[in-house]
Amino acid sequence: MNSFLKTGITSALFFICGFAVAAKSPLIPYSKTNSQIAETRIVGGEEAIQENWPWMTAYVGVFTNFLTSLSVNNVIYETRSFTSGVGGQVSGEIIACGIGDAVCVDATGNVCLIERGIVDFSEKSDNCEAGGGIGAIIYNNEEVDNITGGTLGEDYTGTIPIVAVNQKDGLALLEQIGNIASLAVSETTELQQDASCGASFLGDKWVLTAAHCVDSENANQFKMNVGEYDLSNGAENAIDIANIYIHPQYDADAISNDIALIELASSSDAVGVxxxxxxxxxxxxxxxxxxxxxxxxxxxxxxxxxxxxxxxxxxxxxxxxxxxxxxxxxxxxxxxxxxxxxxxxxxxxxxxxxxxxxxxxxxxxxxxxxxxxxxxxxxxxxxxxxxxxxxxxxxxxxxxxxxxxxxxxxSAITDGIAITQRHNFGLGLEGEVQTTGLAVTNNSETNVGLSFAFSDSNTFTLDASNCPTLDAGNSCQVSVSYLPTIANNVSSKLIITTDDPQVQSSSATVTAGTTLGYAVELAATAGSESDAVTLFSGGTNGASAWVASSTEVGIESTTTGDLQDSIFVASIEGEGVLTFDWAVSSEANTLVETDPDFERFDALFLYLNGDLVDVINGNDDEISFTEYSLNLSEGINLVNWTYSKDPDVSEGDDKGFIRNLVFTATVVAPPPVAVVPIPAPPNSSGGAGSLGWILLCLVGLIFRLRTKH
Structure with missing residues (x-):
């Protein structure tokens, strides 16, 4: 059975990297996961001259939305639209309307300036329009960026254009009360872009950027806009990403070897740096x-x-x-x-x-x-x-x-033999083989013979039978397998050798983290003794496996230090319903999830086949069990409970708890039995002495459970 266990821990991230600061020593910048890093931007500079930066590239998300604009006294403000809004272009004096929770008096012919908070955006807009307002500006009430995801609702019936600005600009506009504001919202959606990182164009189809910009599962869903200067236009010029090559020794914790090459889906004739x-x-x-x-x-x-x-x-x-x-x-x-x-x-x-x-x-x-x-x-x-x-x-x-x-x-990648630079098998289940394919591409102009070998590990096995030779411009795939043992954190370099010394080749780093060992001893304690359920447990960064609870019925997580994850997994074969009780005793969150400054503290996370399903935390020293159920589909389902400890406060027991773990398989009714009459043989009289026999065919059904890859 091939399986791949992804934990995708989404607990609080703490960085002293990417210009985000945590209260830690700069000896080694670190992060709890490597899926995100803070972005970076220019301070104290000036507008660049476009002709001086032909290689400048923007890493952008491209989307359709309404175009908006706002200017006051020849100052242009950054604005965003609200979904379900209306188009229009207006000019009028700015009038302050507080938080917009009542009809804005003396708004006739004016533009309402309203602070976010308390009431819905649609109600703010209605109160502006009811007072005679011809347009509205809603500014954020938090020291974060502009309002994101703002909506007036599908039932909105207002007729005036509305734009959003950030808190800083909103407070500045309060000083402009009485001055003329010109705002506009387009009647139809337009193709737009938003940059999350910069990059530099090297020529042909290659772009250089930081590894932490593209170190995420959805990185290749973004695009590269080569030669970009003004983000307010030109979204149609953004080019799809064909491949991402993150340096094989990139260390997301130390922010070392922070470099990545992007291969574009099509070449550009821009000047390269x-x-x-x-x-x-x-x-x-x-x-x-x-x-x-x-x-x-x-x-x-x-x-x-x-x-x-x-x-x-x-x-x-x-x-x-x-x-x-x-x-x-x-x-x-x-x-x-x-x-x-x-x-x-x-x-x-x-x-x-x-x-x-x-x-x-x-x-x-x-x-x-x-x-x-x-x-x-x-x-x-x-x-x-x-x-x-x-x-x-x-x-x-x-x-x-x-x-x-x-x-x-x-140069080994852009002009030689390129291979997928990194693959991390992540957490493994003891005895369960994991297999992946690594793409190999010949970016040189020479046909070559290839050989492959791992540098220093017997943990991984290789099948390179598809790649004995590789013509210029072509690709092939090698297969790498990993059989987890209890050994942790293994790594090896996959080295490519060509039969032409003039053709350089790159190498790949293949790694695997903690292996979760069989946890048969927890079955009865957790409450599950079904033959369809196999239990595994272990921990990262020194954390231990789950154990029988010393204070409650069931099992509990075990973490002894910061930035540790104690993991419990049930591998369940077949369709059905899994029910269990879970609880947590941990540090309480002081903010709700919708707050911009919300951070997930010590918590118990629930994943199904690698996707986050739910999370509980913040009960301090109170342990209160709640029942939970999961519908499981046909095949092998991996249910993962991970208690994740952040680097700061410890309160309560600092543990997660599970009990009454029961899997109820769906009973599949067999198909109806086929009844087939046998015709009478030739020359038969068909009388009572020659009754036709009925053949009852019982068909044995063999169900082979689908294995997830």
């Missing part, structure tokens, strides 16, 4: 030379442990900084944090840039964008926006990926 050689990069760093970084987004800086940023522009912005040597960077960060420079995690594959007085730098949203120097041979890229502390704060240089250290890796 040149990557600086190592000696050029070193010399410019020694001389503390001027370097420039560009990107889109929030231009408000902040000190470590403060923020967030705001003020995100559509127009590309750039800012000039000074390169530093890594020794200087470590010294400055060490002094700011009050630790030894030797304990600062700035490595040889990184480079820093800043200005001593602060106030200028990259920040949320510029991740993946280029840091360039203007050499005697033209502009060359020396860095990729990667991570830092705060945004443009004095004493905290921004840290960039040193691209010169990766030139061989880049």
């Amino acid at each position: 040149k990557i600086a050689d190592p000696d050029v990069t070193d010399q410019y760093a020694i001389e503390n030379s001027l370097a420039t970084v560009a990107g889109w987004g929030g231009r408000a800086g902040y000190a470590p442990n403060e923020g967030p940023t705001s003020d995100f522009p559509d127009i590309l912005h750039k800012v000039d900084l000074r390169l530093t040597t890594n020794a200087q960077c470590r010294e400055e960060l060490g002094e700011s944090f009050g630790i030894s420079a030797a304990n600062v995690g700035v490595t040889d594959v990184m480079i820093c840039a800043a200005i001593p007085e602060g106030g200028r730098g990259s920040c949320q949203g510029d991740s993946g964008g280029p840091l360039v120097v203007n050499t005697g041979s033209g502009v060359q890229q020396v860095g990729i926006v990667s991570w830092g502390f705060g945004c443009a704060a004095s004493g905290y240089p921004g840290v960039y990926t040193r691209v010169s250290e990766f030139k061989d890796w880049i």
Whole structure:
């Protein structure tokens, strides 16, 4: 049975990377999962000149929505639309209408400025229109970005255009009461784009960005807009992503080797940027030379442990900084944090840039964008926006990926034999084989013979029979299998050798994490003794398997430290219903999930076949069981309960609990029995002495349960 266990832990993320700050030492930046990293953007810069950045690329999501605009006294504000709204273009004096929970008096012919909160957006709009208002501006009541997902509801009957702005702009507009505002909402939806990261175009079909920008399952659903400058237009030029090559040694916790290559689905004729050689990069760093970084987004800086940023522009912005040597960077960060420079995690594959007085730098949203120097041979890229502390704060240089250290890796993929760079089998079930395919592509102009071998592990097996040779421009696939044992955290490099020394080849890193061992001893205690249910348990980062509860009926999780996950899995064969009682004793959340600052604290997560189904937490020392049921489909179903411990407060028992685990299989009725009469033989009289016999055919049904891959 092939199976792949994905836990997808979604507990609280704590970063001191990507310009997001956690209260931890900068010895090693870390994150609980590697699925997300804060974005970065420009602070203290100015609008870039489009002609100077032909290689600038935006990593964008493309969507259709209503176009909106707002200007007051020749100042243009960033706006968003509300779903179910109406189109229109109006101009009128701004009038303050509070939170819009009552009819806005004296609004006739004016534009209502309303704060978010208490009542629905539709009610705010209706109260504006009822007072004679011709349009409305609703500003956020939180220090986060603009209102997202705002809707007026399907039953909205208002007729005035409504736009949303962020809190900062809303407060600024309160100072513009009495001035004329011009706002518009398009009558129909238009193709639009939103950038989450920057990137640089290398030429042909290749784009360079930060690994943390594309380190997610849905990364290839976004697009790359090569040569982008103004995000408010040009969404139709965005190109689909064909392949993503994240560096095989990328470490999401240490934010090291933070580099990725994107292969576009089609080539571009834009001008590509040149990557600086190592000696050029070193010399410019020694001389503390001027370097420039560009990107889109929030231009408000902040000190470590403060923020967030705001003020995100559509127009590309750039800012000039000074390169530093890594020794200087470590010294400055060490002094700011009050630790030894030797304990600062700035490595040889990184480079820093800043200005001593602060106030200028990259920040949320510029991740993946280029840091360039203007050499005697033209502009060359020396860095990729990667991570830092705060945004443009004095004493905290921004840290960039040193691209010169990766030139061989880049050329091996773009002009040699490229292979899927990384595969993590994740958690495994003891004795259950997992298999995956890794794509191999010949990007050279030469037909080659290939051989494959793992570097240092007997844990993985390889079938490369589909790839003995590979013609230029073609692809094939090798199959890698992993048979989990109780051994944890195994890793190996898959090395490709060509029969032509002129053709470079890349390599892949294959890893596997904690294996969950059989937990037969928990069956009776948990309440499940069905032959269709096999139990497994284990933990990550030193956590232990689930055990029989010492205080309650059933079983309980076991975590002894921060950032640990105690995992219990039921592999269930067949269609049916799984019922159980669950409870948790943990730190209470002080905010509701809809709050922008909500973070999931210590919690018990429930997954079905890798998808998050539900989560409970926040009962402090109270243990209150609730019954839960899951409908399971035909085949092998993996039900996963994971108690996840965050890095901070411990309250209550800090445990999850399960009891009364019962699987009830769906009973499938057999099909009706076929009754087939036998015809009388020839020359038969058909009389009483020659009755025809009835043949009763009993068909044995063999059901082979589908295995999920």
